[in-house]
Amino acid sequence: MLGLVGGPAASAGPDAGAAGPAPAKIVMKSNGKRLFFTGADEVVAGQRLKIVNTIKPRAHGPHTFSLASESVIPGNRKEVNRCFAPGKICRRIALAHKVDFDTGATRLPVVKAGKFGWDRMFSNDAKGDSWFTIKLGATFSQKVTAKPGTSLSYFCAIHPEMQGKIDVVE
Ligand SMILES: [Cu+2]
Numbered sequence: 146m147l148g149l150v151g152g153p154a155a156s157a158g159p160d161a162g163a164a165g166p167a168p169a170k171i172v173m174k175s176n177g178k179r180l181f182f183t184g185a186d187e188v189v190a191g192q193r194l195k196i197v198n199t200i201k202p203r204a205h206g207p208h209t210f211s212l213a214s215e216s217v218i219p220g221n222r223k224e225v226n227r228c229f230a231p232g233k234i235c236r237r238i239a240l241a242h243k244v245d246f247d248t249g250a251t252r253l254p255v256v257k258a259g260k261f262g263w264d265r266m267f268s269n270d271a272k273g274d275s276w277f278t279i280k281l282g283a284t285f286s287q288k289v290t291a292k293p294g295t296s297l298s299y300f301c302a303i304h305p306e307m308q309g310k311i312d313v314v315e
Pocket residue numbers: 180207208209301302303304307
């Protein structure tokens with residue numbers, strides 16, 4: 146929807162330190178028209194959370210997996226359509242990733258906020274943890290460092306209708 150198609154594949158995230166239990170997994174998927182996240186809705190604190198991009202970039206361009214508080218994630222069509230306006234959350238996330246708006250490429254595929262790992266959601270006044278991907282089959286995995294009891298909401302800043310939530314448990 147934004148013309149952020151093409152550009153080099155800058156999104157191959159590291160999947161290092163694969164010791165320990167299998168990571169929880171969230172997959173970016175397409176069923177033709179609809180784009181969505183599917184996968185784990187629960188993760189143990191300290192477990193790894195892996196994001197997988199299975200959507201062909203030629204049709205839909207890049208995606209982000211961006212932790213963001215529910216209050217800033219677009220809740221209706223109007224908010225989705227305005228998400229890239231100056232100061233709005235989609236633009237803020239793209240800027241945090243240093244996305245080149247002409248090519249759709251980024252020099253910063255991983256935005257880190259808070260502690261190491263998945264723990265910080267974008268809010269009205271702070272950055273959150275986010276991964277940018279433009280390559281089919283790309284994955285990114287890191288530890289969930291948010292406290293048990295936290296509910297991490299997330300969405301795609303390129304297709305804000307892609308949304309989900311994962312609960313961090315003991
Ligand atoms: Cu997307």
